Amino acid sequence: MADTIFALSTAPGRSGVAIIRVSGPQAGAALETLSGEAKPLARQAALRRFRDGDGEIDRGLVLWFEGPASFTGEDSAEFHIHGGRAIVEAMLAALSQVQHLRPAEPGEFTRRAVENGKLDLTRAEALADLIDAETGAQRRQALRQYEGALYELYEAWRTRLIAAAAWAEAAIDFADEEIPDDVFGKARAGIGEIAEEIQSHLQDRHRGELVRDGVHITVIGEPNAGKSSLVNALAKRDVAIVSETAGTTRDVIEVHLNLGGYLVTLADTAGLRETSDAIESEGVRRALARAEAADLVVLLQDGTAAKGAAFSGADLVVWNKADLPWPEPREGLKLSLKTGEGLDALVAALTGKVAQKLEAPGEAPPITRARHRHALQEAADALGRARAAHEPELMAEDVRLAMRAIGRITGKVDVEDLLDVIFRDFCIGK
Numbered sequence: 001m002a003d004t005i006f007a008l009s010t011a012p013g014r015s016g017v018a019i020i021r022v023s024g025p026q027a028g029a030a031l032e033t034l035s036g037e038a039k040p041l042a043r044q045a046a047l048r049r050f051r052d053g054d055g056e057i058d059r060g061l062v063l064w065f066e067g068p069a070s071f072t073g074e075d076s077a078e079f080h081i082h083g084g085r086a087i088v089e090a091m092l093a094a095l096s097q098v099q100h101l102r103p104a105e106p107g108e109f110t111r112r113a114v115e116n117g118k119l120d121l122t123r124a125e126a127l128a129d130l131i132d133a134e135t136g137a138q139r140r141q142a143l144r145q146y147e148g149a150l151y152e153l154y155e156a157w158r159t160r161l162i163a164a165a166a167w168a169e170a171a172i173d174f175a176d177e178e179i180p181d182d183v184f185g186k187a188r189a190g191i192g193e194i195a196e197e198i199q200s201h202l203q204d205r206h207r208g209e210l211v212r213d214g215v216h217i218t219v220i221g222e223p224n225a226g227k228s229s230l231v232n233a234l235a236k237r238d239v240a241i242v243s244e245t246a247g248t249t250r251d252v253i254e255v256h257l258n259l260g261g262y263l264v265t266l267a268d269t270a271g272l273r274e275t276s277d278a279i280e281s282e283g284v285r286r287a288l289a290r291a292e293a294a295d296l297v298v299l300l301q302d303g304t305a306a307k308g309a310a311f312s313g314a315d316l317v318v319w320n321k322a323d324l325p326w327p328e329p330r331e332g333l334k335l336s337l338k339t340g341e342g343l344d345a346l347v348a349a350l351t352g353k354v355a356q357k358l359e360a361p362g363e364a365p366p367i368t369r370a371r372h373r374h375a376l377q378e379a380a381d382a383l384g385r386a387r388a389a390h391e392p393e394l395m396a397e398d399v400r401l402a403m404r405a406i407g408r409i410t411g412k413v414d415v416e417d418l419l420d421v422i423f424r425d426f427c428i429g430k
Contacts, residue, residue, distance in 0.1 A: 015083030073116030107423030136261035149365035208366025218294035223271030260351030
């Protein structure tokens with residue numbers, strides 16, 4: 001980290017204000033070179049003119065952060081300038097001419113914050129989630145994690161495991177000494193409590209990942225039931241082709257929606273029927289496969305038909321064409337995609353189903369990434385072995401394995417090989 005890095009930290013393109021961030025040992029020199037004046041007092045904005053070899057570039061604010069009291073833990077500077085493309089390009093070009101400065105790689109500012117102890121890995125990942133958040137649920141979950149909810153939970157487990165390991169180590173190191181008879185039993189009891197808490201944490205129905213990545217909802221039903229019309233109505237735009245010809249939809253069509261503050265992926269599928277057409281038959285197979293893999297399934301039925309589709313396992317049954325006569329009363333939500341009758345009730349019912357799936361009572365923060373889940377499962381397995389061990393040496397070794405697995409989540413141990421993976425999807429300037 002001997003290099004000093006710089007990048008545009010606001011979104012590229014035309015804007016009222018743009019912020020360029022500089023971090024590293026030469027950040028102060030870069031500020032003085034472009035402004036022609038000494039650094040301002042730390043954390044106090046100062047109005048300056050910025051120049052390069054050809055003259056004045058712009059007039060704006062500078063902020064100076066002296067390490068370690070900065071986001072990255074290093075000396076850092078921020079240039080708040082007008083957001084015209086020509087101004088931004090000229091400022092970046094001027095910074096590139098300052099000795100020992102180079103453009104930042106994606107996520108490099110946050111990576112330096114982690115390496116300098118300003119953030120743990122769970123907070124760094126939450127920062128990426130905050131930037132990418134598209135819905136209120138995603139924002140709330142990411143903010144809670146960024147404020148340390150996961151870190152505090154996992155570090156509390158690791159701290160308690162250190163204590164349990166100390167009891168097991170005492171039984172080993174002082175086997176010939178006068179130590180209490182219940183030392184080994186205390187270690188086993190503590191390990192058991194933590195193991196049960198981790199298992200309970202793992203049994204969360206993946207709700208954290210679903211909030212982050214989106215809930216998959218599949219609309220299924222017979223041809224001409226109105227599936228494509230329903231998807232278009234929920235998306236509020238023409239996503240799927242609507243036709244009275246049966247079998248128009250032959251592949252799965254997806255659209256991403258913000259449904260009541262939750263991110264969902266809504267899938268339109270081929271109509272369920274027996275057919276000799278090989279392509280349509282493949283579409284039916286894919287429809288059934290998508291329904292099997294979906295988080296929620298909406299079965300859309302034609303209320304005017306003599307009978308509904310032969311499909312079981314739907315989370316929500318909806319009868320379309322309420323504006324036409326029906327041969328008999330129907331059980332389920334009633335809808336007319338032609339008039340819009342019942343659409344608000346359907347949206348409310350869908351939102352309720354999604355919320356029921358994602359919201360859970362209690363204060364425990366949800367698991368948000370597969371790597372967290374994998375490490376926690378490793379820890380749970382190791383603690384299961386430790387709990388069953390009859391020798392303190394075996395117990396102590398498995399407790400150490402569990403501590404290392406939890407430590408990898410927050411960045412306490414063995415993280416160097418994880419950093420490239422974690423930060424590769426970050427945006428430049430963050």
